[in-house]
Amino acid sequence: xxxxxxxxxxSCGGIKGWKAxxxxxxxxxxVCSDPPMLSIAVRPDRYSHxxxxxxxxxxxxxxxxxxxxxxxxxGVVSGRDVDxxxxxxxxxxxxxxxxxxxxxxxPLNIECxxxxxxxxxxxxxFLAEVVAVQVSSEVVDARGRLNLQKAGLMxxxxxxxxxxxxxxxxxxxxxxxxxxxxxx
Amino acid sequence: xxxxxxxxxxSCGGIKGWKAxxxxxxxxxxVCSDPPMLSIAVRPDRYSHxxxxxxxxxxxxxxxxxxxxxxxxxGVVSGRDVDxxxxxxxxxxxxxxxxxxxxxxxPLNIECxxxxxxxxxxxxxFLAEVVAVQVSSEVVDARGRLNLQKAGLMxxxxxxxxxxxxxxxxxxxxxxxxxxxxxx
Numbered sequence: 264x265x266x267x268x269x270x271x272x273x274s275c276g277g278i279k280g281w282k283a284x285x286x287x288x289x290x291x292x293x294v295c296s297d298p299p300m301l302s303i304a305v306r307p308d309r310y311s312h313x314x315x316x317x318x319x320x321x322x323x324x325x326x327x328x329x330x331x332x333x334x335x336x337x338g339v340v341s342g343r344d345v346d347x348x349x350x351x352x353x354x355x356x357x358x359x360x361x362x363x364x365x366x367x368x369x370p371l372n373i374e375c376x377x378x379x380x381x382x383x384x385x386x387x388x389f390l391a392e393v394v395a396v397q398v399s400s401e402v403v404d405a406r407g408r409l410n411l412q413k414a415g416l417m418x419x420x421x422x423x424x425x426x427x428x429x430x431x432x433x434x435x436x437x438x439x440x441x442x443x444x445x446x447x
Numbered sequence: 448x449x450x451x452x453x454x455x456x457x458s459c460g461g462i463k464g465w466k467a468x469x470x471x472x473x474x475x476x477x478v479c480s481d482p483p484m485l486s487i488a489v490r491p492d493r494y495s496h497x498x499x500x501x502x503x504x505x506x507x508x509x510x511x512x513x514x515x516x517x518x519x520x521x522g523v524v525s526g527r528d529v530d531x532x533x534x535x536x537x538x539x540x541x542x543x544x545x546x547x548x549x550x551x552x553x554p555l556n557i558e559c560x561x562x563x564x565x566x567x568x569x570x571x572x573f574l575a576e577v578v579a580v581q582v583s584s585e586v587v588d589a590r591g592r593l594n595l596q597k598a599g600l601m602x603x604x605x606x607x608x609x610x611x612x613x614x615x616x617x618x619x620x621x622x623x624x625x626x627x628x629x630x631x
Contacts (some may be wrong), residue, residue: 264477264557264577265485265507266467266595267448267602267611292476294488295567301449302486302572304478323449328603328615335621373448377567383574385480387485390567392448411450411605418451418602418611419618427451428612429600431512437519 267418267425268292272324272334273303273354276314276342278362285347285356285366286311287338289419290386291323299393301375304386305406310342311357315389319377320361324369327415328426334417335424360395370399451602451609452476456553457487457519458539459505460526462499462546467539469531470495471522471551473603474570475507483577485559494526503561504545508553511599512610518601544579548561554583554598565582566622 270289277283290304301323305312315321326334333351335396340347348355348364355364358374365372404410420424454473461467474488485507489496499505510518517535524531530549534541538547542558549556559575588594602609 264483264580265453265455265475266477266509266555266598267451267453267600269452270456271449281489290477291449292452292472292486292488294486294572295570297569298567299448300567302476302478304476325450331615332621335616335618337485338618339622379561381574383482383484385481386479388478388574390565390572396448409605412607414450416451416604417615420600421593422618423596424615424618426612426615427602428603428610430611431515431608432519434519434606434608435523437516438523 269325270417270419270424272330272337272366273311273321274324274365275311275318275321275363277355277364279318281314281318282342282346283348283364283444284314284342285336285337285351286342290445294390300326300390301373301393302388302390304383304388306386312387315377316380320363321375321389321391322358322361322365323373323375324361324366325371325373325414325416326369327385327414328417330368331417331424345363358395359397365397366404370402372397423430451604452491454508454518454601454603454608456508456510456514456550457495457505458508459495459502459547459548461539461548463502465502466526466530467500467532467548468495468498469521469535469537470526471518478574483531484562485555485557485577486572486574488567488572490570496571499561500564502547504547505559505575506542506545506547506549507557507559508550509555509557509598509600510553511600512601514552515601515608542579543581549581556581556587
């Protein structure tokens with residue numbers, strides 16, 4: 264179906280008797296800007312499904328290409344059987360607004376609280392409000408602005424992970440007037 | 448928030464008195480595999496919002512990098528003022544299962560029928576069932592398998608369009624055993 268899509272490490276648990284866990288999700292997206300919300304689609308048989316359903320919290324950790332192997336591995340093994348933080352060597356760190364841990368190594372951590380869940384069939388769609396965002400200092404430029412081009416992000420298309428490639432343009436480039444250059 | 452995300456041309460209208468229209472959407476995602484469903488988030492003040500709300504149909508046209516300028520332009524002008532098919536030079540072609548036109552030039556066309564719409568705040572989330580998929584012959588390999596790497600897909604991250612870059616691995620690569628090579 265739709266490609267390319269984001270591929271993220273969702274962390275959850277570490278509270279209410281649940282182990283901290285990581286699940287790789289390719290079916291995630293922004294869905295609203297006010298309030299800021301995103302969605303993730305999770306199969307009910309996944310270990311993280313019960314955790315998120317019970318605790319109502321998760322963190323979307325956006326990985327860089329440095330974490331591609333860990334991202335892949337968290338998508339093929341189950342948190343029922345293994346400790347995914349230990350297995351990947353990724354570092355759990357406390358969330359600011361939610362109780363579950365985030366992944367220190369990921370350049371972008373989006374803390375979410377579930378507002379609604381919809382049973383669609385094979386997947387449950389969790390619609391969640393973004394309650395905090397943490398950004399690694401490496402992806403902020405000298406003026407304090409977010410520069411995601413420094414983050415080394417990756418995308419997922421039809422079963423394959425890709426780095427982002429060459430820059431094609433900025434939003435609005437098709438209507439921007441060229442600045443006249445003065446001669447010196 | 449979440450990056451990178453897909454960037455698609457959504458076509459709608461051409462029925463029930465509505466003009467055919469195109470809207471660029473970056474907030475789209477797969478949400479269910481059985482039944483196959485995807486979601487798009489659209490602001491209520493957009494011209495396409497009323498069209499999709501009234502007709503219950505749209506097509507997600509996944510553009511290649513060849514259509515980056517058209518994709519950008521359809522995101523900055525309104526279908527209230529201009530005919531976007533005429534303005535971009537893109538070719539409308541009939542959908543197979545829905546009545547609105549698809550974009551001929553896009554390598555992947557996903558025909559959708561709205562099953563549910565949710566008013567989240569600034570955006571309405573349309574949850575739609577995929578009722579047909581059309582794939583351009585250039586992205587199918589000699590064995591008849593879909594090869595999206597041939598499609599020249601692009602992603603959108605924090606206001607910038609990017610081509611997909613180098614291949615990082617296939618889903619499951621982190622646990623795949625290397626095949627032993629026999630000596631000859």
